[in-house]
Amino acid sequence: MTIRLALLGVAHVHAQGYAALLRGREDVRLLGFSEADPEAARVFAAESGLNALPLADLLNARPDGVIVCSETVHHLSLVEAAAAAGAHILCEKPIALTEEQAQAMQRVCRAAGVQFVTAFPARFSPDVQRLRQQMRGGELGPVLTYSGINHSVAPDREHPWFSDVRLAGGGAGMDHIVHLADLLRHFGEQPAEVYARLLPVPAWVHLDHSDIDAAGLVLLRLASGATASIDCSWSRPRGYPRWGHLQLNVVAASAMLSLDVFAQTLNVSGAAYRWAGYGPDLNALMLADFIRVCRDARPGRADWQDGYEALRVVRAAYDSAAAGQPVRLEPSRE
Known part of the structure; x- marks a missing residue:
C-alpha cells in the first residue's frame, strides 16, 4: 500500500x-x-x-x-x-x-x-526506550531528580521566524522546553508546579528580533515528589560542531544515569570541523510511525495529548517568568 x-x-x-x-x-x-x-x-x-x-x-x-x-x-x-x-x-x-x-x-x-501526531522524535531513541523500561520496571527505585538540557545555536538567517514572537510565540523557551517536558511525561511524570527564568537576547547574538528570550532555566516540582530542571537555551555558537544537545541526567534511589540522545558522533575535519552523527535517525523512525498511523488509522507514539501537555508546561513557564513566581499546573483531563 x-x-x-x-x-x-x-x-x-x-x-x-x-x-x-x-x-x-x-x-x-x-x-x-x-x-x-x-x-x-x-x-x-x-x-x-x-x-x-x-x-x-x-x-x-x-x-x-x-x-x-x-x-x-x-x-x-x-x-x-x-x-x-x-x-x-x-x-x-x-x-x-x-x-x-x-x-x-x-x-x-x-x-x-x-489522528493527530506530535513531532517528538526523541521518543524513538532506543536509549530513551531503554531508560523508560528501567524506570517502569522499578530497576532504579524512586527517581529523586532530573536535570536536562536542550541547547542549540540561535536561529539562522534561513529561519528567522523562530525569533519572531508573532510567528513563534516566544524564543528559546517555545523552541526547546517541549522535548524534555515530553520525555518527563513519557517516563510517567506529571508536572505540578513550574518556575522559570527566561533571559533576553544578549547584545553579542545577532537576531532579526531582539525582543525575545534566548536563554532560560525551568524548574519543575513533579506530582511524584521528584524535581526537574530544563535548560532551554540558544547557547551554542555559530561554529559549534553540531546543532546542539539533548541530554537528561537522572538521579534515582538505586542509580544515577546520564542520557545523551545524540552522543553517537564522529569527528569530521574539513572546511569546518563538525560532529557527524551515526546513531539511529530518529526523524526517520518517527516518519515510519506516522506512515503506520496513516495506513492503520491508529494513534502514533506521541499523540495530541502529548503535544498539549508539553505546551502546557511551556505556557506555564512563560507565565511564571512574567509573574516572577511559581505557577501551579493542575492535571488535565485525558
Missing part, C-alpha cells in the same frame, strides 16, 4: 529533511507541498524537487496524511484544513501558540475522525 503524503508549510528547519527521508521510501508518494511565502516556496521546490501547490489543490488530491511544518502561528489553520480533507496529521512542535488553539485542534480532529 502506497501512502500519499504532503507537506503543509516548509518554514520549519526539519521540512527539508522530512522531504528527503520520505522521497527515499518506496511505500510513500509525496504529492508536493504548500507554502504561503512565494520565495520560500521557490527555494524549497528547487532544493527538494517537489512541486509547490496551492493549499486547496494539495488537499483536493486527498493525501492520506500531511506534515505541518509552517510557522507555529499557522498550525491551527492548516490542521483545520487537513482535518476537513480527512488527512491524518503529523504536526511540528510546539503544536500551537496557546492551549486554546491546541484544544481547537483536538476538536476538529475528533470531529473528522483523523
Whole structure:
C-alpha cells in the first residue's frame, strides 16, 4: 500500500529533511507541498524537487496524511484544513501558540475522525526506550531528580521566524522546553508546579528580533515528589560542531544515569570541523510511525495529548517568568 503524503508549510528547519527521508521510501508518494511565502516556496521546490501547490489543490488530491511544518502561528489553520480533507496529521512542535488553539485542534480532529501526531522524535531513541523500561520496571527505585538540557545555536538567517514572537510565540523557551517536558511525561511524570527564568537576547547574538528570550532555566516540582530542571537555551555558537544537545541526567534511589540522545558522533575535519552523527535517525523512525498511523488509522507514539501537555508546561513557564513566581499546573483531563 502506497501512502500519499504532503507537506503543509516548509518554514520549519526539519521540512527539508522530512522531504528527503520520505522521497527515499518506496511505500510513500509525496504529492508536493504548500507554502504561503512565494520565495520560500521557490527555494524549497528547487532544493527538494517537489512541486509547490496551492493549499486547496494539495488537499483536493486527498493525501492520506500531511506534515505541518509552517510557522507555529499557522498550525491551527492548516490542521483545520487537513482535518476537513480527512488527512491524518503529523504536526511540528510546539503544536500551537496557546492551549486554546491546541484544544481547537483536538476538536476538529475528533470531529473528522483523523489522528493527530506530535513531532517528538526523541521518543524513538532506543536509549530513551531503554531508560523508560528501567524506570517502569522499578530497576532504579524512586527517581529523586532530573536535570536536562536542550541547547542549540540561535536561529539562522534561513529561519528567522523562530525569533519572531508573532510567528513563534516566544524564543528559546517555545523552541526547546517541549522535548524534555515530553520525555518527563513519557517516563510517567506529571508536572505540578513550574518556575522559570527566561533571559533576553544578549547584545553579542545577532537576531532579526531582539525582543525575545534566548536563554532560560525551568524548574519543575513533579506530582511524584521528584524535581526537574530544563535548560532551554540558544547557547551554542555559530561554529559549534553540531546543532546542539539533548541530554537528561537522572538521579534515582538505586542509580544515577546520564542520557545523551545524540552522543553517537564522529569527528569530521574539513572546511569546518563538525560532529557527524551515526546513531539511529530518529526523524526517520518517527516518519515510519506516522506512515503506520496513516495506513492503520491508529494513534502514533506521541499523540495530541502529548503535544498539549508539553505546551502546557511551556505556557506555564512563560507565565511564571512574567509573574516572577511559581505557577501551579493542575492535571488535565485525558
